[in-house]
Amino acid sequence: MGDNQNLLAEQRRALILDEVRRRGGVRVNELTRKLNVSDMTVRRDLDALAHQGVVEKVHGGAVPVAEASTHEPGFEAKSSLEQGAKEAIARAAAAMVVPGSAIALSGGTTTYALAHHLLDVPDLTVVTNSVRVADVFHAGQRRGGVSAQSAARAGAATVVLTGGVRTPSDSLVGPVADRAIRSLHFDVLFLGVHGLSVEAGLSTPNLAEAETNRQFVRSARRVVVIADHTKWGTVGLSSFATLEEVDTLVxxxxIPQVLRAEISEHLADLVVAGEPDAPGPAPDEPADM
Incomplete structure (x- = not known):
């Protein structure tokens, strides 16, 4: 891992999590040597990762949480994780949206954060299978005190909500959703994921959601995955796309440098939100809402 003395806490913890998942467990003394930090720092990092529910502390180290690949957390549980990272990703992704375009937003808490940043982008057509995302646009119109017809004339988004069977994360999936998405074509798909890795690509614990996401990918001219650093290395039950099918990862x-290099070998475009070359406002500037 090299000399990581100056890594930020989040970057250091991402490296630790990657090491735990790849090796099936690590010892504190191994991490202190590899990361060039104190024993106390490593233990604090392991405490933080254990609090997030991604590792289990054992005597002298940590092991991966024995979570089934079919486990699907609910929307509220996922919303509480990595909120700052999701907000930064949402700002960067929103800067990629062109007024008047047709876009799709899959289900998930990061796409939900993105939806809030799209309320003032004029003349969008938004296709989504997320009840939560659709509610963001509906609530935005209600706060403006306009009807759906008036909103359309004023340049507010036209939202197409697919039918389907509701998942624990409030996405609509299954044959009804698949048929609706298959008949449409959109400029950009913003896709939230349960996990991504080199070997498994993009994956989810929900078989029906995997098929719905496949239809999303097939109907999009450009695929943008929006996922915080903790999703890297996570593998759900069903894969629905390879990394090579993704145009951009935000x-x-x-995300540590060592993982950025690995990701860049498989993706055409990697955007790290909050860094100088990322789209949108700098971290200390207010978003233009």
Whole structure:
């Protein structure tokens, strides 16, 4: 891992999590040597990762949480994780949206954060299978005190919500959703994921959601995955796309350099939100809402 003395805490923890998942467990003394930090720092990092529920502390080290590949957390549980990272990713992704375009937003808490940043982008057509995302646009119109017809004339988004069966994360999936998405074509798909890795690509614990996401990918001219650094190395039950099918990955500054190099070997475009070359406002500037 090299000399990581100056890594930010989030970057250091991402490296630790990657090491735990790849090796099936690590010892504290191994991490202190590899990361060039104190024993106390490593233990604090392991405490933080254990609090997030991604590792289990054992005597002298940590092991991966024995979470089934079919486990799917609910929307509220996922919303509480990595909120700052999701907000930074949402700002960077919103800067990629062109007024008047047709876009798709899959289900997930990061696409939900993105939806809030799209309320003032004029003349969008938004296709989504997320009840939560659709509610963001509906609530935005209600706060403006306009009807759906008036909103359309004023340049507010036209939202197409697919039918389907609701998942624990409030996405609509299954044959009804698949048929609706298959008949449409959109300029950009913003796709949230349960996990991504070199070997498994993009994956989810929900088989029906995997098929719905496949239809999303097939119907999009451009695929943008929006995922915080903790999703890297996570593998769900069903893969639905390879990394090579992704045009852009938007992630956060918690992703370590060693992982960035690995990701860049498989992706055409990696955007790290909050860094100088990322789209949108700098971290200390207010977003233009």
């Amino acid at each position: 992630t956060d500054a918690g």
